[in-house]
Amino acid sequence: MGKNYDVPAERQAAYYIGMLMLVIGLILFISPMCTAVDAVRESSDSFLDKRTGNPMLSSEPGAMFQTHRKVTDSLPLALVGMGLFAVGAILMSVGRSGPAGSGLVLNPRQEVEDLEPFSRAQGRMLGQMLDEALPSDDSGSAIKVRCRHCRALNDEHDKFCGQCGQEL
Numbered sequence: 001m002g003k004n005y006d007v008p009a010e011r012q013a014a015y016y017i018g019m020l021m022l023v024i025g026l027i028l029f030i031s032p033m034c035t036a037v038d039a040v041r042e043s044s045d046s047f048l049d050k051r052t053g054n055p056m057l058s059s060e061p062g063a064m065f066q067t068h069r070k071v072t073d074s075l076p077l078a079l080v081g082m083g084l085f086a087v088g089a090i091l092m093s094v095g096r097s098g099p100a101g102s103g104l105v106l107n108p109r110q111e112v113e114d115l116e117p118f119s120r121a122q123g124r125m126l127g128q129m130l131d132e133a134l135p136s137d138d139s140g141s142a143i144k145v146r147c148r149h150c151r152a153l154n155d156e157h158d159k160f161c162g163q164c165g166q167e168l
């Protein structure tokens with residue numbers, strides 16, 4: 001059984017597309033907020049009498065309606081942005097950990113396979129830590145040859161002693 005240890009290309013693509021959707025969704029979600037704030041500020045300015053600073057409700061009766069329309073017009077865009085954001089987040093998670101690894105599909109066996117690149121990376125880190133922690137001439141089954149001249153231990157394939165340089 002040939003094992004693919006790398007994250008598949010389609011999952012990488014899903015991750016990056018998800019990230020893109022997340023960013024676009026965020027922009028779509030935030031920009032209507034800005035227009036809404038702007039519209040409210042604009043209209044509240046026009047409601048104030050320029051000389052006295054008092055509200056003058058009699059003038060421009062359509063202004064309030066205008067503001068309301070601007071805000072409601074931008075509301076669907078904010079919802080689309082929220083949707084994009086959510087879908088993007090799911091795509092990123094699926095791309096990162098695979099459909100089972102991200103919990104989208106309940107399949108423990110597939111989950112282990114999906115998360116293999118990550119668990120393997122962790123295993124490799126653990127292996128490196130063990131390599132550093134353990135003394136190097138304790139490395140298991142390698143056959144050692146003792147030098148006849150200085151009694152130092154050498155690998156069985158070595159031609160010359162690493163300690164004294166004499167032929168083994």
Ligand SMILES: [Zn+2]
Pocket residue numbers: 147148149150151152161162163164165166
């Ligand atoms: Zn030697």
